[in-house]
Amino acid sequence: MAYTCVVCVKQVPDTAKVTGKAMKEDGTINRAALPAIFNPEDMNALEAALSVKERFGGKVIAVTMGLPAAAAVLREALFRGADEAYLVTDRRAAGSDTLATSYILSKAVAKFSPDFVFCGRQAIDGDTAQTGPQIAEKLGFPAVTYLEKLDVEGGKVVATRDIGTGVETDRVALPALFTVTEKFGELRPADVRLVMKYKNFEPKALSCDDIGCEEGRCGFAGSPTSVNKIESVVLAGKGFKEIPADDEGIAALVKELRDERTIG
Amino acid sequence: MNARSGDVWAFAEQEDGVLADISLELLGKGRKLADTLGVKLCAVLMGSGVEGLAQPLFEAGADVVHVVDDPALKTYRGLAYRIALVKAIEKESPQIVLFGATHMGRDLAPAVASALRCGLTADCTDLRIGDYEDKKTKEVFRNVLHQIRPAFGGNIIATIVNARNWPQMATVREGVMKALEKSPGRKGEIVRHEAGLDGVDIPVEVVEILRRHSSVNLKGARVIVCGGAGVGSKENFALLHELAAALGGAVGGSRAAVDLGYCEHERQIGQTGVTVRPALMISCGVSGAVQHLAGMQDSQKIIAINTDKDAPIFKVAHYGIVGDLNVVIPKLVKAIRKGS
């Protein structure tokens, strides 16, 4: 049984590296000051797709929506063993919230008639974890979120997922969409031969028209949510009372906490 | 000028007939929103044989409980819950629908929003009713839901509105909103709905669920002693347990402490762990990264112990002790034991 796996990968600013320099005067983020990286959990999603291909045969297709520079994550996917890669890039997609993003991606994904669709659980910039389940709804596929492990038995997927209060095992008929967590396991390293082969690869760019998107459902026009205000998290520093690290200082602190009934 | 009507809904999450804390927290916040708008507060309760859970929801502030009871909803399955919930929302037209930002809420809410083609704001830490002016068209919308959420790895706080689409939906982070004081015997109205799942093929079968039985109760603790990478070893966490025991408190950890194997994952405090606000938080050897602060900065009193006087944790502290936790904690334990 050979399966077609589509994996959605996103290029994101490395939000773990946010420092003062990455903040603009108006409190917004200066994305240019942050390195652009492969969204971490999308690496786990790619690994899930590659492992399905390795065990059961088939192919892996990587898809991203973004600016032309996002081609970098597609090349990275090819270095690791993806067979094809496509970039959806269109000015009309600008300002898409998750509803519009998932609409556009669902249109791109549907072109390949996949058996498996893999997404990362969450992107580290928007931080919503909404895109995967919304792509599934639009494709009419079941969504299996928080995937940790996957097997195929008798044509059905046996999926282990985190449900917060424990873990659950599901049996799922294909086609289906999975959102993958870091527990799935690390992405395999790049293959040197593939790096040589694809280092100058430029993906085929698809516009919203190419994939048959309706005008009003993309970008700002297709996005019900709008960001009204953004503030950077600046720690005000309310000024704390410094307690000397000696016996007297600490005894006085404990007495104060007792007197105000913070401790019994 | 766009006036809205319709009630405020909160999704009442339950597993095995037990309501999740978040259900009551959503009703606490929902009560304020509904009162500001002058509409009813409703809970929507789904499952099989769950109608008995309506009473605790009334006591937590709900005026109405919409019940969808069907054997096909016994165990949570995203697809089945989505179909049934979309049907109920389309019938009743609430103006606001809130979910917990739990694993279940983050599975269900996006699918519901996608089916209804409405907006959904993720992981909110605050919600307010207010006016909104579209900066481009100058259109003013009255009484819309301002949805406040951290994004960008916790580095920014965004206020998001969805003024044009109905309903306004959001997921709300656990442990951030306060449940109301329970009012025993408070009454409300039950409205029953059909799930509409007869003959619908759900291609997902839940084979097995293994629940983690947690012995750690951080959310309910009055005092929390939290250790970070600065504690230095798993063995040294015993110091923190000793301090917590002297105060009748619980022990938490930073993500670095969890990653280093000093303490269990269920003790992690912060954006990707639990959110707590105890009466007293004693933070030991934690630097105070934004993702950590997101889970503890609303503690009523914070004592920070750190060797680095410039550590960001001091910015949220009420009391700061610049010093080595290996020296300071035993002194604290001694002072506490002496007085009691």
Ligand SMILES: Cc1cc2nc3c(=O)[nH]c(=O)nc-3n(C[C@H](O)[C@H](O)[C@H](O)COP(=O)(O)OP(=O)(O)OC[C@H]3O[C@@H](n4cnc5c(N)ncnc54)[C@H](O)[C@@H]3O)c2cc1C
């Ligand atoms: C500060 C801020 C707050 C925001 N808050 C909201 C909000 O509350 N609600 C809302 O609807 N939108 C919100 N957005 C918009 C949202 O970030 C974008 O719609 C974004 O395109 C997708 O959301 P995400 O980054 O949260 O991705 P997630 O939904 O977290 O991504 C999950 C997975 O979907 C796939 N995926 C996501 N985007 C792409 C892509 N472009 N190409 C390929 N695969 C992709 C990846 O596999 C990824 O791992 C916000 C944006 C900002 C800047």
Ligand SMILES: Cc1cc2nc3c(=O)[nH]c(=O)nc-3n(C[C@H](O)[C@H](O)[C@H](O)COP(=O)(O)OP(=O)(O)OC[C@H]3O[C@@H](n4cnc5c(N)ncnc54)[C@H](O)[C@@H]3O)c2cc1C
């Ligand atoms: C997406 C994302 C989500 C995250 N979620 C979380 C989360 O939920 N919770 C969380 O905690 N983190 C989270 N993090 C990680 C966070 O950014 C920090 O890396 C983490 O909180 C650091 O932990 P720490 O303060 O224990 O360690 P460090 O930053 O290494 O700090 C150790 C501190 O101990 C002090 N110290 C050392 N020795 C001593 C001593 N003997 N006595 C006293 N002080 C001493 C040092 O001065 C230092 O300040 C997240 C990060 C990302 C990117």
